[in-house]
Amino acid sequence: MLKHVSLWLALSAVLSGLASAADYSKFTTPGLAKGQITHSDIAPLISYYQQQDWLETTELGRSVEQRPVYLLKIGNGERKVLAWSQMHGDEPTATAAIFDLLAIIEAQLQQQAATGEGGPAWLDKITLYLVPMLNPDGAERNSRYNALGIDVNRDALALQTPEGQLLMQAAKQIKPHYGFNLHDQNRYHAAGDNKKPATISLLAPAFNQAREINPSRHAAMQLISAVKPLLDKTIPEQLGRYDDEYSMRSFGDTFSSMGISTVLVEAGGNYNDPFRQLARQLNVQLYLRWLELISTSSYRDYDLSGYNSIPMNNSGGMKDLIIRQVNLPQANGTGVLARVDLAFNAGGNGRGSVTLHEIGDARIYGAYHHLDASGMDYSAGKAYALNEPLTLSRERYLQLLADGYSHFSGNAGHLTNNTDLPVALNPRGVNGPWPQRHASTTFLLSKDNKVQVAVINGRLIRLVDGSLIDPFAGN
Ligand SMILES: [Zn+2]
Numbered sequence: 224m225l226k227h228v229s230l231w232l233a234l235s236a237v238l239s240g241l242a243s244a245a246d247y248s249k250f251t252t253p254g255l256a257k258g259q260i261t262h263s264d265i266a267p268l269i270s271y272y273q274q275q276d277w278l279e280t281t282e283l284g285r286s287v288e289q290r291p292v293y294l295l296k297i298g299n300g301e302r303k304v305l306a307w308s309q310m311h312g313d314e315p316t317a318t319a320a321i322f323d324l325l326a327i328i329e330a331q332l333q334q335q336a337a338t339g340e341g342g343p344a345w346l347d348k349i350t351l352y353l354v355p356m357l358n359p360d361g362a363e364r365n366s367r368y369n370a371l372g373i374d375v376n377r378d379a380l381a382l383q384t385p386e387g388q389l390l391m392q393a394a395k396q397i398k399p400h401y402g403f404n405l406h407d408q409n410r411y412h413a414a415g416d417n418k419k420p421a422t423i424s425l426l427a428p429a430f431n432q433a434r435e436i437n438p439s440r441h442a443a444m445q446l447i448s449a450v451k452p453l454l455d456k457t458i459p460e461q462l463g464r465y466d467d468e469y470s471m472r473s474f475g476d477t478f479s480s481m482g483i484s485t486v487l488v489e490a491g492g493n494y495n496d497p498f499r500q501l502a503r504q505l506n507v508q509l510y511l512r513w514l515e516l517i518s519t520s521s522y523r524d525y526d527l528s529g530y531n532s533i534p535m536n537n538s539g540g541m542k543d544l545i546i547r548q549v550n551l552p553q554a555n556g557t558g559v560l561a562r563v564d565l566a567f568n569a570g571g572n573g574r575g576s577v578t579l580h581e582i583g584d585a586r587i588y589g590a591y592h593h594l595d596a597s598g599m600d601y602s603a604g605k606a607y608a609l610n611e612p613l614t615l616s617r618e619r620y621l622q623l624l625a626d627g628y629s630h631f632s633g634n635a636g637h638l639t640n641n642t643d644l645p646v647a648l649n650p651r652g653v654n655g656p657w658p659q660r661h662a663s664t665t666f667l668l669s670k671d672n673k674v675q676v677a678v679i680n681g682r683l684i685r686l687v688d689g690s691l692i693d694p695f696a697g698n
Pocket of ligand 1: 311314406407
C-alpha cells in the first residue's frame with residue numbers, strides 16, 4: 224500500500240511539472256540509459272504494449288534490412304498528434320522518453336481504475352500516434368543514416384528510403400494537426416551566449432525560404448512559447464532555439480508546408496550526463512505539457528515573445544575541457560611568452576581520442592570540465608624509454624610524472640600498468656616547446672618547477688593526491 228502511495232505521489236509530481244529525478248525514476252523504462260538503443264532493446268517493450276488494451280500497436284512497415292517500424296496509437300480524440308523518434312539512428316534519447324511516457328500514461332490509467340480519477344485528461348480530445356525508432360537499421364549501426372547510407376531526414380521529397388516512405392505514408396493517412404520531430408543534437412551546442420549546454424533546443428521549422436509564419440507554424444511557435452516557462456525553471460540558461468534555415472528536403476520543413484504544426488525537439492548534453500538522462504526526463508515533461516496544451520487549446524493564449532526570446536543555438540559554444548591561462552615559455556625556455564587557454568574535444572573516432580581543438584582566448588566558450596591553470600607553466604615532458612620491463616604502481620607512476628616524464632617510448636610490451644591512471648605510450652606526434660592543434664594531448668603543467676598536473680591524452684592527473692579527472696568518460 225505504501226509503495227502505491229509513493230507511486231501516486233511521484234506521478235502527481237511528474238504531472239505537475241515539478242518532479243525530481245527520483246520521482247521520474249519510478250517511470251523510467253529500465254535498460255535504456257545508454258548511448259545506443261537498438262531494435263532489440265525496444266522489441267520486448269513493444270511486445271508488452273501489444274498486449275495492453277489501452278493502446279493499439281501495429282507494424283507500420285519494415286526498414287531496408289526488414290526490421291519492423293511500429294506505430295502506436297493512444298486515445299480517440301479529434302486532434303491528431305504524430306511524434307517520431309530516432310529517424311537518425313544514433314539519436315536515441317527520445318525513444319527512451321517515449322517509453323517513459325507510456326509508463327506514465329499506464330500509471331495514470333491504473334490510478335483511474337483504482338480510484339475513479341486521475342486518468343489522462345487528454346485521452347478523449349487527442350489521438351496520439353507514436354513511431355519510436357523510425358530508423359532501426361541506423362540504430363543497429365549507431366549511425367545517423369539508414370542502411371543505404373541515406374539521411375532519412377533529407378528524404379522527405381524524394382522518398383527514396385523505406386523509412387522515409389513509412390513516415391510520409393503515416394502522415395498522409397493520419398493527417399496529424401501536430402507533429403513532434405524528436406532528435407538529439409551534439410553536445411557542443413551552447414544555448415546562446417550562456418556558456419552552458421543547450422540541453423533542450425526547440426524549433427518551429429520554416430516551410431519556405433522566406434521563413435514566413437503561417438497559421439500552422441504560428442501554432443507550433445505558440446506551443447514552444449508555452450513550454451518556455453517550464454524549461455526556464457528546470458534548466459535555466461540551457462534552452463536553445465535551433466537554426467530555422469529552411470531545409471526543403473527535411474521532414475519537419477515538409478510537414479510544416481503540409482500544414483502540420485511541427486515542433487523539432489533536440490535533446491542535448493548536460494554536465495556529467497553522458498547518456499542524456501536529463502534531456503530524456505525533460506522530453507517526457509514536454510510531451511505531457513504539450514498534450515495538455517493541445518487538448519485544452521490553452522497554448523493559443525501565448526504570443527510569440529517566448530519563442531522569439533529563446534537564444535539561438537551556439538554551435539561549438541561548448542567544449543569538453545578547457546584548461547585556462549596556461550603559461551607558454553619563451554623560445555629560449557626562460558620566462559613567459561604568452562598566457563593561453565587550451566580547449567579540447569573528444570576526437571571523432573569514438574575510441575576515446577582527444578583533440579586539442581583551439582589555443583588562445585577561449586573566454587567565449589563554456590566547458591563540461593575546467594582547469595584553472597593560472598600560474599602554471601606548460602612543458603611537453605620527457606619520454607621514459609622502455610628498455611626493460613617496468614611495472615607501474617601508483618607511487619612509481621606519480622613519481623615519474625613528478626620527475627618530468629609525461630609519456631613512455633619504446634617496447635610497449637615492457638610496460639605493466641597496475642594503476643587505474645591513464646598512460647601515454649608512444650604517443651603520436653610528441654609536442655615541442657608549445658602545444659599544437661591536433662597534436663598529442665599529453666603534457667605537464669608545473670608551478671615553480673614542480674609538476675602540478677599531468678595531462679595524459681586529455682585526462683588530468685593531479686599529482687598532489689593522484690586524483691584523476693576524465694572529461695571524456697562515457698564518450
Ligand atoms: Zn537528428
